[in-house]
Amino acid sequence: MEKDRKYEFSWDLLGDMEQGRPNLGPLARLEVYRLMQFCFRDVIEKAYGSEEADRIFYEAGYLAGRHFYANLIGPLQDLNDFVAKLQNLLKELKIGILRVEEADLERGHFVITVSEDLDCSGLPEKDFEFCTYDEGFIAALMESFTGKKFVVKEVDCWCTGDRTCRFSAQAVS
Amino acid sequence: MDERTRLILSAFAHGRLPTGIPDDCLYAEELKALSEYLTGCYRFAIDISNGDLSNNYVGLRGMLAGSLKTLHANLRHLTWQTKQISQGDLTQRIDFLGEFSSSFNCMVESLDEACTALLHVSTHDSLTGLYNRGYFDAELLRVAGGRCFPISIIVVDLNGLKEVNDSRGHEAGDQLIKLAAAVLKGAFRGDDVVARIGGDEFAVIMPAAAEEVVQATMARVQQLVNENNALSLALGYAVAKTRHELKKSISLADERMYEDKRRQKGAAKSSGQKSPGPCKTESLQSNPPLSRL
Numbered sequence: 001m002e003k004d005r006k007y008e009f010s011w012d013l014l015g016d017m018e019q020g021r022p023n024l025g026p027l028a029r030l031e032v033y034r035l036m037q038f039c040f041r042d043v044i045e046k047a048y049g050s051e052e053a054d055r056i057f058y059e060a061g062y063l064a065g066r067h068f069y070a071n072l073i074g075p076l077q078d079l080n081d082f083v084a085k086l087q088n089l090l091k092e093l094k095i096g097i098l099r100v101e102e103a104d105l106e107r108g109h110f111v112i113t114v115s116e117d118l119d120c121s122g123l124p125e126k127d128f129e130f131c132t133y134d135e136g137f138i139a140a141l142m143e144s145f146t147g148k149k150f151v152v153k154e155v156d157c158w159c160t161g162d163r164t165c166r167f168s169a170q171a172v173s
Numbered sequence: 174m175d176e177r178t179r180l181i182l183s184a185f186a187h188g189r190l191p192t193g194i195p196d197d198c199l200y201a202e203e204l205k206a207l208s209e210y211l212t213g214c215y216r217f218a219i220d221i222s223n224g225d226l227s228n229n230y231v232g233l234r235g236m237l238a239g240s241l242k243t244l245h246a247n248l249r250h251l252t253w254q255t256k257q258i259s260q261g262d263l264t265q266r267i268d269f270l271g272e273f274s275s276s277f278n279c280m281v282e283s284l285d286e287a288c289t290a291l292l293h294v295s296t297h298d299s300l301t302g303l304y305n306r307g308y309f310d311a312e313l314l315r316v317a318g319g320r321c322f323p324i325s326i327i328v329v330d331l332n333g334l335k336e337v338n339d340s341r342g343h344e345a346g347d348q349l350i351k352l353a354a355a356v357l358k359g360a361f362r363g364d365d366v367v368a369r370i371g372g373d374e375f376a377v378i379m380p381a382a383a384e385e386v387v388q389a390t391m392a393r394v395q396q397l398v399n400e401n402n403a404l405s406l407a408l409g410y411a412v413a414k415t416r417h418e419l420k421k422s423i424s425l426a427d428e429r430m431y432e433d434k435r436r437q438k439g440a441a442k443s444s445g446q447k448s449p450g451p452c453k454t455e456s457l458q459s460n461p462p463l464s465r466l
Binding site for chain 2: 080084097099100101102103111113115125155156158160161162163164166
């Protein structure tokens with residue numbers, strides 16, 4: 001099965017922007033990104049159901065988070081360095097504004113918020129949290145930094161009427 | 174619309190939360206839900222205004238609760254940032270609370286400046302601007318645990334300070350100390366720890382410096398001393414290849430500095446001078462050959 005794969009992710013798939021887009025550059029409108037993501041969601045949900053669609057997006061976020069950490073952040077030892085670097089990167093890449101509410105490395109418990117989130121800020125109100133991709137992404141970042149497995153749950157989301165997305169991350173043994 | 178419903182709506186319109194909504198009034202279910210929602214938001218707002226940030230009212234949704242949650246999240250983040258600052262992380266800045274942000278950031282910047290100034294005072298010698306004894310000892314411990322071996326230690330004694338103090342006063346003595354400091358600072362690399370560890374004593378840590386590096390540096394010191402007729406220094410050095418040799422290398426460098434001092438005194442006697450001191454430029458190249466540790 002693994003041998004037959006066509007789309008296994010690697011960082012070089014992001015491409016050489018300077019060579020590939022000498023005139024347009026690396027930036028595109030956020031709506032285009034959302035158009036793709038939400039059409040993926042739609043099709044995946046229709047094919048596999050809501051729960052499975054959420055799981056797939058969590059896993060995709062997790063994969064992205066692992067590569068993001070390996071290529072742009074780590075390895076780091078100090079929590080403050082990790083938080084500062086992550087905050088700067090998320091802001092610089094316009095992914096969102098990260099803030100920390102709780103950071104207990106010993107208990108493996110973190111509460112963070114992301115404002116102006118790439119995926120959901122400005123969306124119409126729904127009855128459910130939306131950022132499953134972000135959950136996986138954050139879980140992979142935490143795991144890459146601490147070496148412990150993390151489960152991340154979005155507890156507040158723009159889509160449930162909140163102006164900021166709040167995530168609870170807990171290390172699991 | 175019946176009178177009871179009108180009164181209930183009027184209470185809402187005036188910002189009051191009706192105490193009881195009868196089951197049989199018009200839109201009773203919706204009014205109860207509205208009352209419950211507003212009560213939840215009211216309690217949330219009261220908690221925030223009382224500084225109780227422990228409950229984030231997860232189940233409470235919608236735009237009104239959402240705005241309170243944003244404030245709640247900002248205050249929780251501010252709390253975390255303040256804790257970070259109290260633990261010494263002075264890089265924290267805030268950008269989400271308007272005018273409070275700029276005042277807060279000014280406070281942290283002032284704290285940072287004060288800490289930097291205090292740190293400088295606590296690690297530097299006020300007369301020469303070189304590092305002080307405390308910093309030297311701390312750096313010695315730090316490099317001992319690192320990987321920058323071989324480490325060279327140099328011990329330096331300023332000859333003739335007492336004579337200058339006695340004959341020309343302490344101000345002249347201070348000038349001589351400053352001159353010695355400037356010569357040493359100019360001779361060593363930027364990353365070397367050049368410290369004044371006593372009245373007329375100096376010491377230097379040279380990380381990642383083997384015998385040939387320290388010898389070249391001693392030659393630079395010699396050249397600078399030769400250019401300053403007012404200066405005479407006694408020097409000794411030793412090289413530690415491992416952390417176990419570091420303590421011994423300090424004693425050895427010290428012993429060699431005294432050997433150099435005795436040798437200079439001997440040379441001065443035989444040439445008819447009183448002792449090595451200022452206005453005397455003994456050649457440091459005549460230092461006895463220093464064997465490795």
